[in-house]
Amino acid sequence: MKIALLGYGKMGKVIERIAIKRGHEIVLKKDENNTYDGLSNADVAIDFSVPTAAVENISNCFHTHVPVVSGTTGWLERYDEIIALCNEKKGGFISSSNFSLGVNLFFEVNDYLAKIMAPYTSYSVAMEEIHHTQKLDAPSGTAISLANGVIENSNYTKWTIDKPAANEIQIEALRVEDVPGTHTVTYNSNVDSIEIKHTAHNREGFALGAVIAAEWLAGKQGVFTMKDVLNLER
Incomplete structure (x- = not known):
């Protein structure tokens, strides 16, 4: 080809x-x-x-x-x-x-987790993405895709990089030298946390x-x- x-x-x-x-x-x-x-x-x-x-x-x-x-x-x-x-x-x-094949499987896990967590309103969801300092956009497209996956399967309505209002998902974007890409989705309550994470080791x-x-x-x-x-x- x-x-x-x-x-x-x-x-x-x-x-x-x-x-x-x-x-x-x-x-x-x-x-x-x-x-x-x-x-x-x-x-x-x-x-x-x-x-x-x-x-x-x-x-x-x-x-x-x-x-x-x-x-x-x-x-x-x-x-x-x-x-x-x-x-x-x-x-x-x-x-x-x-x-990434792994990230696309991660998208599926994220969608499913959002769907089963939706009824449990004591949990709030937040996201963190870390990339190399040369990355031009923030938050990453992958983080936005993850946030949209949660929005489509829950009562959340939008994402933000600022302090979140009700029904908003906060995405924290960090830039660190030589990090290919790490994405974490966390559901927090007063008693425990549930976290899924994808870490790329290279390009x-x-x-x-x-x-x-x-x-x-x-x-x-x-x-x-x-x-x-x-x-x-x-």
Whole structure:
């Protein structure tokens, strides 16, 4: 399979290594210093760029009829616009705040825990995420996905980074040197606490999941999620 890499930073280089190890060919390594030349030769594109470049990258894929997997966060205020373009151009698209297989299983655990905890109002939920100091957005897209998972399965209505009001989930975002990503969801009461936690040891899990998603997406049309890739729909 021929892959275009849109964004060639640390994650892009890890994705390149894993893709080549799995027998794929890299036909474009796009960063701010070069063009999209070679994109049309790709079977699929993987976008791990920056929020300011993501929409242009994804749009170019749809216009070139190349399905695209995007792991860039911080641009989702334009998500509906991108989905409309995908449908118009009959493109293929997967966007995820986190492509790690472990994190996507963690999302499922988080949803289930929120659902069974919802009747027990003596517990309040809070979240903490820790990432490396180079991460541009805060809170992380993964933390927002976790918060939305709780909101969809409970009486909580929104998340905040400030002191929470009633029915709000507080997300604390910490930036620490050389931390790939740690996410903790805690339910606290006066008598005990319940905690689930995912700790990434390196970038390999994110990169492998993105390549697996690209392998799955190649040749498909439509808007999909990692639930589709991992067959997690219940």
